[in-house]
Amino acid sequence: MVSNPPILISIVGPTAIGKTALSIKLAKHFNTEIISADSRQFYSDMQIGTAAPTPEELAAAKHHFIKHIPVDTYYSVGTFEKDAIALLKTLHANHRVVIMVGGSGLYVNAVTKGLDKLPKLDPAVRDTLNSRLLANGLEALQLELKALDPKAFNTIAIDNPQRVIRALEVCITSGKPYSSFLKATTKARDFKTITIGLTAPREVIYERINKRVDLMIAEGLLDEVKSLQQKRHLNALNTVGYKELFKYLDGEWTLEFAISEIKKNTRRFAKRQLTWFKKSEDTIWFDYETDITDIIAVITRQLS
Structure with missing residues (x-):
């Protein structure tokens, strides 16, 4: 600098x-x-x-x-x-x-x-999550994220379906919490x-x-x-x-x-x-x- x-x-x-x-x-x-x-x-x-x-x-x-x-x-x-x-x-x-x-x-x-650099994601996982969003609403996905990654649940824009789906994509595809990649x-x-x-x-x-x-x-x-x-x-x-x-x-x-x-x-x-x-x-x-x-x-x- x-x-x-x-x-x-x-x-x-x-x-x-x-x-x-x-x-x-x-x-x-x-x-x-x-x-x-x-x-x-x-x-x-x-x-x-x-x-x-x-x-x-x-x-x-x-x-x-x-x-x-x-x-x-x-x-x-x-x-x-x-x-x-x-x-x-x-x-x-x-x-x-x-x-x-x-x-x-x-x-x-x-x-x-x-x-942050996120892991390579599986488009099929995103498609499934988007289908679940349409069928069951955002709250069901929010609750799943809360179970998989409480830290992300408490910090991301939880009312934004795009952010919730992205976090769940990372959790499901990588097997690790989304929040662990935000470092x-x-x-x-x-x-x-x-x-x-x-x-x-x-x-x-x-x-x-x-x-x-x-x-x-x-x-x-x-x-x-x-x-x-x-x-x-x-x-x-x-x-x-x-x-x-x-x-x-x-x-x-x-x-x-x-x-x-x-x-x-x-x-x-x-x-x-x-x-x-x-x-x-x-x-x-x-x-x-x-x-x-x-x-x-x-x-x-x-x-x-």
């Missing part, structure tokens, strides 16, 4: 903690641009339910990987890694500091550390990463989540979900906020119950995010109410 390397400031933390607001403040201070590592904010059709930056926020600082692909386009974490690394090279030619923000831990790690050495990067984490007491996080869900409903989340009903089979839409309202639209749940389930499932998601991000010993954690000048002071010391 050179003595004065380019810098990536990675902002992590649970959903609804204030990462977007902090990223914009830092982008303005360092006169730079923002990369999103939120895998659901990539999709142009999903604005309200993903809490994507508003037009005002997008105008405040230049963003990348926000609503840049249609919801029916397959976009893997491996593709994101390649695209993000290529973009960083371009951005770092003009900005020593670039900001990355997002709550998708796997996508953050793909950029900062690289993806690869970090890929060499030509930039230095400074990771800033935002957190709060759990009751504060949960209250912020509840308020955000109420705001999403008020802003028209139900209409957004209705507009996507014909595409509900897509993996991108098997997401908290969308899948619960599909059940309401199917007549299975009342609207009140669906909203309560969105809140509950988002709180569960936030807990998993914290479990994932707390694994990194290099993260500099701040309370979500910390004054921006204090955060900038810490980052400036790191830069020098």
Whole structure:
């Protein structure tokens, strides 16, 4: 690493903690641009339910990987890694500091550390698991993963069928826990990463989540979900906020119950995010109410 390397400031933390607001403040201070590592904010059709930056926020600082692909386009974490690394090279030619923000831990790690190398998998196992998903639902696969690899069950995005099936594929094909392969050495990067984490007491996080869900409903989340009903089979839409309202639209749940389930499932998601991000010993954690000048002071010391 050179003595004065380019810098990536990675902002992590649970959903609804204030990462977007902090990223914009830092982008303005360092006169730079923002990369999103939120895998659901990539999709142009999903604005309200993903809490994507508003037009005002997008105008405040230049963003990348926000609503840049249609919801029916397959976009893997491996593709994101390649695209993000290529973009960083371009951005770092003009900005020593670039900001990355997002709550998708796997996508953050793909950029900062690289993806883990998994064993060769058997396509027949994946086909069987996909058939079981259609026949029996996600919960049966979740329970199998919990039995085979409790560590993975507690850390991956358990509500994402693609991730559950991938973990089970590895467990079944290799005979070893999926989590045992997530220890690869970090890929060499030509930039230095400074990771800033935002957190709060759990009751504060949960209250912020509840308020955000109420705001999403008020802003028209139900209409957004209705507009996507014909595409509900897509993996991108098997997401908290969308899948619960599909059940309401199917007549299975009342609207009140669906909203309560969105809140509950988002709180569960936030807990998993914290479990994932707390694994990194290099993260500099701040309370979500910390004054921006204090955060900038810490980052400036790191830069020098």
